[in-house]
Amino acid sequence: MSEQREPVGVIGVGWVGLVTAACFAELGHPVVARDILAEKVAALSRGEVTIHEPGLEEMLRRNAERIAFTTDMSELLAGARLLFVCVDTPPTYSGDADLSRVRAVVEELPEGSDHVLIMKSTVPAGTGEAIRRDLPGLSYVSCPEFLKEGTAVEDFMHPDRVVIGADPGDEDAAAAVADLYEPLGEILHTDVSSAEMIKLASNAFLATKISFINEIANVCEEVGADVGEVARGMGLDERIGSSFLRAGIGYGGSCFPKDVTALKMLAGNTGYHFQLLTAVIEVNELQKRRVVGKLRAHLGSLLGKRIALLGLAFKPDTDDMREASSLVLAARLQGEGAEVVAFDPVASERAGELLEGVELTGSAMAALDGADAVVLVTEWREFAELDWADAANRMERALVVDGRNFLDPAALAAAGFEYEGIGRSASDRRISASSVARVQSTPRSLRP
Numbered sequence: 001m002s003e004q005r006e007p008v009g010v011i012g013v014g015w016v017g018l019v020t021a022a023c024f025a026e027l028g029h030p031v032v033a034r035d036i037l038a039e040k041v042a043a044l045s046r047g048e049v050t051i052h053e054p055g056l057e058e059m060l061r062r063n064a065e066r067i068a069f070t071t072d073m074s075e076l077l078a079g080a081r082l083l084f085v086c087v088d089t090p091p092t093y094s095g096d097a098d099l100s101r102v103r104a105v106v107e108e109l110p111e112g113s114d115h116v117l118i119m120k121s122t123v124p125a126g127t128g129e130a131i132r133r134d135l136p137g138l139s140y141v142s143c144p145e146f147l148k149e150g151t152a153v154e155d156f157m158h159p160d161r162v163v164i165g166a167d168p169g170d171e172d173a174a175a176a177v178a179d180l181y182e183p184l185g186e187i188l189h190t191d192v193s194s195a196e197m198i199k200l201a202s203n204a205f206l207a208t209k210i211s212f213i214n215e216i217a218n219v220c221e222e223v224g225a226d227v228g229e230v231a232r233g234m235g236l237d238e239r240i241g242s243s244f245l246r247a248g249i250g251y252g253g254s255c256f257p258k259d260v261t262a263l264k265m266l267a268g269n270t271g272y273h274f275q276l277l278t279a280v281i282e283v284n285e286l287q288k289r290r291v292v293g294k295l296r297a298h299l300g301s302l303l304g305k306r307i308a309l310l311g312l313a314f315k316p317d318t319d320d321m322r323e324a325s326s327l328v329l330a331a332r333l334q335g336e337g338a339e340v341v342a343f344d345p346v347a348s349e350r351a352g353e354l355l356e357g358v359e360l361t362g363s364a365m366a367a368l369d370g371a372d373a374v375v376l377v378t379e380w381r382e383f384a385e386l387d388w389a390d391a392a393n394r395m396e397r398a399l400v401v402d403g404r405n406f407l408d409p410a411a412l413a414a415a416g417f418e419y420e421g422i423g424r425s426a427s428d429r430r431i432s433a434s435s436v437a438r439v440q441s442t443p444r445s446l447r448p
């Protein structure tokens with residue numbers, strides 16, 4: 001018989017918390033997971049999974065007997081000594097991270113508690129130090145989370161690195177956390193502030209890479225180069241690496257936008273002006289809007305034009321709509337007087353709460369019916385497999401703006417589409433030279 005593993009407590013059962021709970025249960029630990037939302041806790045206790053994340057539902061089902069969901073803090077405190085804080089840290093109006101939920105958790109801890117608070121939520125450097133100042137007896141460990149939505153379970157179980165930050169006096173607490181992660185991968189031990197900075201700096205660097213390649217894409221359009229080729233050539237240099245060099249319509253999601261801004265503000269609060277991040281943020285905002293210019297170049301005024309958006313979630317394989325590029329795009333298109341129709345394989349319900357005046361359809365094809373153009377916003381695999389020739393016939397005008405450089409321009413041209421990617425002007429030029437594209441891109445109403 002296997003020995004009883006160390007129980008794990010999880011506070012906040014959202015994307016990070018639920019994956020953390022499921023994965024530690026998978027590793028054999030009894031888990032008590034606490035959230036303040038009674039409805040969410042009730043749903044999870046009934047076995048209903050509240051988010052779309054590949055592999056999560058099966059993992060939760062497999063380990064249902066090891067995980068208890070509760071709203072009750074005392075049940076959590078009685079059930080586990082090691083408490084992972086996974087509450088949300090959204091931006092405030094100032095752009096700083098809102099730490100009110102973290103503070104609420106700290107305030108609920110009884111004085112003299114022998115629990116270990118393990119911070120998984122992304123917090124500004126200095127947060128751990130402040131919490132330890134307020135609760136001098138508390139054991140505190142920073143353990144930032146690096147999982148990506150869409151591959152969260154896989155990322156948790158096979159992390160590139162595990163960062164454990166602890167300050168003098170908390171060596172035993174750090175060792176207890178390291179024991180939990182020992183089966184998973186390489187552990188980097190640091191002090192608390194450095195661990196907090198590693199998380200923010202990592203996200204800011206990835207966002208910078210995205211904005212950089214997006215600017216390169218925009219220049220490629222001016223000079224007739226293909227950003228895909230450029231990125232491939234750059235990525236072969238191992239000092240650069242090939243990941244996060246995909247040009248598109250900008251990053252979104254619950255992490256990059258807020259974490260980049262939070263780091264910029266954190267620096268600003270100390271009197272340091274982080275100029276690079278100001279540019280990263282601005283490039284990202286403008287990149288989403290470039291789609292409107294591309295549509296106008298083909299359609300002229302967008303007033304009364306029916307524009308279909310394929311994909312609404314901020315990335316594929318998730319139903320997370322936080323800071324999704326689709327939100328800005330839909331609003332901008334509506335601002336231009338366009339009629340916006342949209343489809344997402346899993347995010348429609350969440351999107352419906354946020355996208356006022358946007359018609360949501362039950363299938364991709366239904367969104368394309370009678371549309372003057374389609375914008376691919378999220379690269380769901382099923383969109384590559386769509387019957388694009390059929391789509392061309394259904395649309396008023398077979399025009400596609402591929403916001404993720406995801407579709408095959410030649411196949412789209414063969415299907416009768418005018419194709420616009422992001423920084424793919426060289427491939428666009430090759431296509432427009434083909435007679436197929438020229439004949440078939442004629443608006444349907446003008447076709448024989």
Ligand SMILES: NC(=O)c1ccc[n+]([C@@H]2O[C@H](COP(=O)([O-])OP(=O)(O)OC[C@H]3O[C@@H](n4cnc5c(N)ncnc54)[C@H](O)[C@@H]3O)[C@@H](O)[C@H]2O)c1
Pocket residue numbers: 011012013014015016017034035036037040086087088089101104105120121122123145146147148149254255
């Ligand atoms: N989502 C990601 O991909 C990701 C990746 C790495 C790090 N992070 C960071 O992890 C943290 C959590 O992110 P998320 O996306 O899981 O957030 P989320 O909004 O999906 O979940 C947060 C949960 O915490 C609950 N909560 C709030 N206050 C609480 C309290 N006092 N007690 C118990 N529960 C409480 C909320 O009800 C919610 O269910 C954030 O700091 C985020 O930046 C997120």
